[in-house]
Amino acid sequence: MSSIIEIQGLTKKYEELTALNDLNLSIEEGAVFGFIGPNGAGKTTTMRIITTLLKPTSGKAWIAGHSVTDDPRGVRRVIGYMPDFFGVYDDMKVWEYLDFFAACYDVPVNARQSMVGDLLDLVDLGHKRDAFVDSLSRGMKQRLCLARTLAHDPQILILDEPASGLDPRARIEIRELLKELKIMGKTIFFSSHILSEVADICTSIAIMEAGNLVVHGDMEEMKRQIRTHRLIQVKVLGELAPLQERLIQLPNIADIVTSAEMELPPDTVRFDFNGDDEALSQLLGSLIGDGIKIISFHEEQGDLEDVFLQVTQGVVN
């Protein structure tokens, strides 16, 4: 796959403050990219630069081949941007709002009516077509705003904290919508500080702190890289003691704990394993060969919170 967003050495300074420091990123077409970091990390600054709303102090960025500094109009045609603030006209009707922005994007009048209907169906607001935006709930307004970003059928969606301030149900709805957009082939670049939300839908992430990129890459791969030891859980039929005794004797194994010692599923042992997939496969074979009745053997997936806590230091700009 080719890169659809390419950022090289992007820096933004406000007098003494460096909001963004030498950012380098490459995002592939069709990716769902999670941009994570605490407030003041430089997420919004990055998004405002790549959407052409802000000029960088130095560095370059290309969106679908268009330079953000040299060809801002080209960039604007291929992106749909949702700011962290709602961005809706409360005095308009729902359909008017979408129609207005479609007109701003020069969508022909005869195409607009069906397009508005399709977009409202997509975000499940068809029943609110003639309602005033003012009367919508916060979650509905957010979905409407997302529909607006699609009015000109952009390749890339840049969403700043799309689920910020929403209740759990509305957050789930937004997440499902993003999944649907991913299926439609959109490249989604979105920021969030709700880590579980990012973990659920992202194919790659970047973690920012105090204007610096701390880590960037494919999410699963990154979790694996960051974890120096692999956490393995084994559930057995019957006594745990034979398994424990056997594990103590084996190399590359440490920190063995059982369900009696910490919160784990019943009859389960967890341990740190330092080895590759081949070694892990040999370990499983060896345990079965020793007559231990294994009913479950799996590697714990470290969650994004672990990654985040490991790579960030709590520095704020």
Place this chain on the structure above:
Amino acid sequence: MTFREWRTFFRTLKHNPIYQREAGLIGEPNPFYNGLRKYAFFFFLAALVLGACGGVSNRSYLLGLDPNAAILWGMVCIPAMLISMVTLYGLLMAPALTAPALRLERDRGTWDILRLTPQPVSMILVAKVLGGLRRLGIWKILLVLTAIEGLVLGIGGLFTEEGLYAVGLAGGLTAVIRPWIEILFSAALGMYLSTWVGSASVTLALTYGGLLLFRMFNNTFLWMGIWGGLLQQNEETTIALGLLFPTLMYVIAVIFLGFGIIRRANKYG
């Protein structure tokens, strides 16, 4: 922006969604103006009284200039008063239409979204100003009145005893252009100040202050004093330039304000 793009923009202006919205055809973009319209009677009254005084005094210098001009003054007196009234009403109401235009967009979080549409910021702003001003509803009458006054003053110069053609021409030109440019100045000043000031009411008050100051230091008599007194020009040149220069200053101010608004708007959000 190329000339061609601007030409297309103006040709299709009435279909421009931003213009339509600002003109009140899509939703209600400006609750501040609606609130202010409750007091429109007082604005109208102010325009009536001040316009009557201003309209008469502005033309009275013609009396002293040439005995024949008394007829001319008589002819332009009524349209001049009406123009003055309509212009004053426009001056007072225009900033109420343009001052909140950018501020509200920013408060709603829609300014960034508008900036990301293919429409350049300069065109968005022009569409906003023109759409907003359309709501004043004074343009047709102003067009008729300025055309009449301009024509009378322009031709009138030919009939003065001393053949004050330049004065007639300057007077005619000023009569046609000045009301429009003054209202545009008022609208632009309101919009510019709104990019610095948070409250629409404060913006409006500042705009009125700015208008008053600008009028005080940019009027025909002051410029006549400069050209005649300081620069020792002859009477005809003094009056002609005295008539033209205030308008010219308004044009220059509008251009500067336009650039200022675009500059601020690009950083706004």
